[in-house]
Amino acid sequence: MKRSSTVMLVAGGGAMIALIAYAENRNCEPNTPGITQSSCSHSGSSGHGGSGGSGSSTDSTARSGFGSFGSFHGSGS
Amino acid sequence: MQRRAIAPRAKWKERARETGFTYHTPDGETYWDESAFYAFSLAQIEDHIEAATEDIGALCAELVNRCVRDEEYLQRLRLPRHAWDLIAASWTNAHPSLYGRFDFAYDGANPPKLLEFNADTPTALFEAAVFQWQWLEDLRGRALPPDADQFNSIHEKLIARWATVGAGRMVHLACMMRSTEDAGNLAYLADCAAQAGLKSQCLDVAEIGVRDNRFVDLRDRDIAVLFKLYPWEFMFAETFGRSPAMRSTRFVEPPWKCILSNKGALALLWDLAPGHPNLLPAFFADDRRAASIGGHFAEKPIWSREGANIRIVENDRDIERTGGTYGAEGFVRQALADIPPHDGNYPVLGSWLIGDQAAGLGIREDRSRITGDRSRFVPHAII
Numbered sequence: 434m435k436r437s438s439t440v441m442l443v444a445g446g447g448a449m450i451a452l453i454a455y456a457e458n459r460n461c462e463p464n465t466p467g468i469t470q471s472s473c474s475h476s477g478s479s480g481h482g483g484s485g486g487s488g489s490s491t492d493s494t495a496r497s498g499f500g501s502f503g504s505f506h507g508s509g510s
Numbered sequence: 511m512q513r514r515a516i517a518p519r520a521k522w523k524e525r526a527r528e529t530g531f532t533y534h535t536p537d538g539e540t541y542w543d544e545s546a547f548y549a550f551s552l553a554q555i556e557d558h559i560e561a562a563t564e565d566i567g568a569l570c571a572e573l574v575n576r577c578v579r580d581e582e583y584l585q586r587l588r589l590p591r592h593a594w595d596l597i598a599a600s601w602t603n604a605h606p607s608l609y610g611r612f613d614f615a616y617d618g619a620n621p622p623k624l625l626e627f628n629a630d631t632p633t634a635l636f637e638a639a640v641f642q643w644q645w646l647e648d649l650r651g652r653a654l655p656p657d658a659d660q661f662n663s664i665h666e667k668l669i670a671r672w673a674t675v676g677a678g679r680m681v682h683l684a685c686m687m688r689s690t691e692d693a694g695n696l697a698y699l700a701d702c703a704a705q706a707g708l709k710s711q712c713l714d715v716a717e718i719g720v721r722d723n724r725f726v727d728l729r730d731r732d733i734a735v736l737f738k739l740y741p742w743e744f745m746f747a748e749t750f751g752r753s754p755a756m757r758s759t760r761f762v763e764p765p766w767k768c769i770l771s772n773k774g775a776l777a778l779l780w781d782l783a784p785g786h787p788n789l790l791p792a793f794f795a796d797d798r799r800a801a802s803i804g805g806h807f808a809e810k811p812i813w814s815r816e817g818a819n820i821r822i823v824e825n826d827r828d829i830e831r832t833g834g835t836y837g838a839e840g841f842v843r844q845a846l847a848d849i850p851p852h853d854g855n856y857p858v859l860g861s862w863l864i865g866d867q868a869a870g871l872g873i874r875e876d877r878s879r880i881t882g883d884r885s886r887f888v889p890h891a892i893i
Binding site for chain 1: 528529530531532631633636639640643644665684685686687688689690691692693694696697698700701704705712714715716717718719720721726730740741744745747748749750751753815816883
């Protein structure tokens with residue numbers, strides 16, 4: 434046998450669904466794995482490269498120093 | 511190795527939804543395709559694919575060891591000078607790799623031939639590790655023999671490897687979240703990290719911050735370990751790629767992997783082991799030895815992804831060419847693998863290396879000889 438055990442996902446795939454929902458509606462920071470969208474505030478969209486979210490980031494934190502190329506799959510910005 | 515037609519499971523889309531596999535039909539085009547599968551013998555898997563994966567993995571380690579000690583190699587690969595120390599330090603300090611995927615051409619009889627090594631940002635992971643396995647479990651004893659098997663211990667090996675790579679620390683995972691496929695792969699890796707006992711946090715690559723010369727997340731917490739599904743050549747070219755913070759975070763994949771994800775590594779591997787049974791002759795396109803390959807070859811940009819900017823030449827004539835934005839840094843020329851198509855489809859065998867162990871197989875096929883981001887994923891079984 435090349436395989437020893439059955440694949441188990443922590444949240445039965447729920448974490449993946451939640452992260453993808455987050456990716457499509459980037460209003461909050463996910464708490465993967467086992468993320469639930471109810472943990473998100475859904476207030477104040479961060480926008481691309483922004484520093485929004487539910488954290489406590491300060492003005493002295495620089496952001497957007499990575500990501501300008503978009504996804505290597507071509508579906509990013 | 512045979513391509514066999516098989517009836518798709520009646521409720522496969524429901525199964526996909528249950529497990530979070532959301533990118534199976536992007537923009538209405540088939541990506542996950544279970545209307546066929548590839549059947550292998552155990553000997554083909556063990557003697558050819560598994561063996562080639564670990565042999566080439568060891569050869570790659572030898573190549574990196576050579577490159578970090580000779581800046582001429584780094585220059586040849588067009589890696590930026592400001593990254594050289596970081597690359598070398600990550601190797602000499604043994605920063606561990608989590609995973610990579612070798613793409614092989616294979617005809618079922620002769621040794622597999624390496625087409626490229628997706629060493630830095632390999633994807634097609636969740637479908638290989640999880641959904642393909644579910645396909646086998648659903649069909650075993652029905653459309654497949656009861657003892658049908660699969661070359662697939664990707665899931666278990668990822669969990670075990672995360673324990674080594676994470677070493678008990680919190681792991682941040684970042685990608686371009688706008689890509690559903692990238693986000694899906696990232697979520698799966700976060701799941702595996704959790705099963706390895708690690709705390710994890712996902713974020714968009716653009717949300718990474720720098721504060722007091724350290725990378726931080728959206729809550730300004732230090733990023734000690736960063737899994738990034740984002741190419742090294744992009745990072746090196748961006749503002750934060752020159753930040754002192756680059757030296758305080760442990761990256762997964764580590765910086766030394768940029769040597770192997772560079773298509774120039776194909777030429778360097780051939781230099782290192784000319785005639786190796788799992789390698790195709792390859793040279794930098796501006797190397798006069800490239801002409802020795804003859805009139806059948808593929809030309810690939812040294813930095814490219816998803817089949818972009820590839821040219822296929824047969825009998826000295828262009829027969830296929832893809833567009834894209836890569837190529838400014840130069841090209842490698844690689845002899846064509848003479849693999850016959852299966853029912854008009856050209857399969858590429860993606861063989862996963864987790865740490866230094868061969869771990870499983872995912873096959874993508876296309877009507878074109880060039881595998882791109884829309885090539886279909888087709889499951890396999892050992893019969």
